Amino acid sequence: SSELTQDPAVSVALGQTVRITCQGDSLRSYYASWYQQKPGQAPVLVIYGKNNRPSGIPDRFSGSSSGNTASLTITGAQAEDEADYYCNSRDSSGNLFGGGTKLTVL
Amino acid sequence: QVQLVQSGAEVKKPGASVKVSCKASGYTFTSYGISWVRQAPGQGLEWMGWISAYNGNTNYAQKLQGRVTMTTDTSTSTAYMELRSLRSDDTAVYYCARDEGTAMVKDYWGQGTLVTVSS
Numbered sequence: 197s198s199e200l201t202q203d204p205a206v207s208v209a210l211g212q213t214v215r216i217t218c219q220g221d222s223l224r225s226y227y228a229s230w231y232q233q234k235p236g237q238a239p240v241l242v243i244y245g246k247n248n249r250p251s252g253i254p255d256r257f258s259g260s261s262s263g264n265t266a267s268l269t270i271t272g273a274q275a276e277d278e279a280d281y282y283c284n285s286r287d288s289s290g291n292l293f294g295g296g297t298k299l300t301v302l
Numbered sequence: 303q304v305q306l307v308q309s310g311a312e313v314k315k316p317g318a319s320v321k322v323s324c325k326a327s328g329y330t331f332t333s334y335g336i337s338w339v340r341q342a343p344g345q346g347l348e349w350m351g352w353i354s355a356y357n358g359n360t361n362y363a364q365k366l367q368g369r370v371t372m373t374t375d376t377s378t379s380t381a382y383m384e385l386r387s388l389r390s391d392d393t394a395v396y397y398c399a400r401d402e403g404t405a406m407v408k409d410y411w412g413q414g415t416l417v418t419v420s421s
Binding site for chain 1: 352364404411
């Protein structure tokens with residue numbers, strides 16, 4: 197069955213740039229969307245489509261895609277960006293989430 | 303503003319059923335789909351399935367086929383998710399999310415409903 201693979205944990209120094217990646221065959225056909233989840237809260241959409249941000253999401257968040265890999269980049273990470281990040285895409289049978297990446301801002 | 307408000311926490315015994323509601327407001331309910339997503343304690347997000355609020359078409363995750371039913375009531379702009387034959391590993395927070403377009407971008411989420419399965 198299809199799956200989306202993410203690194204379990206990534207860290208970044210305050211103010212630096214970090215890239216979170218997501219790999220899977222479905223990404224050759226569908227764009228990923230990215231969700232930020234803080235403890236005890238519902239996920240929040242941060243990036244969708246080719247590289248679109250919902251209203252209210254800071255422009256330090258951006259997305260890209262190449263082949264079977266989608267990436268979420270945070271340029272100038274802030275303390276409030278510390279959270280779990282999940283990628284998500286359609287696939288041939290429905291919908292998939294990656295396993296999530298825990299981002300620590302040092 | 304778009305809001306999805308879910309029903310309250312539930313405690314169920316193994317083998318029982320649970321039905322969670324998700325009341326939508328602030329948009330035309332029948333113009334979007336609703337996905338249900340769950341998260342077991344300390345675990346990641348798991349997509350459970352999708353329902354079109356327009357015509358009631360559904361698509362369920364294979365592992366839940368036969369145990370889950372998703373429905374909508376367009377008169378009250380409410381979506382429902384029923385899960386039967388509950389097991390301890392169904393203990394999770396259950397979320398509804400509005401699906402935007404064919405890419406199924408989940409642009410708004412409910413607050414989550416904790417379902418605890420315990421004898």
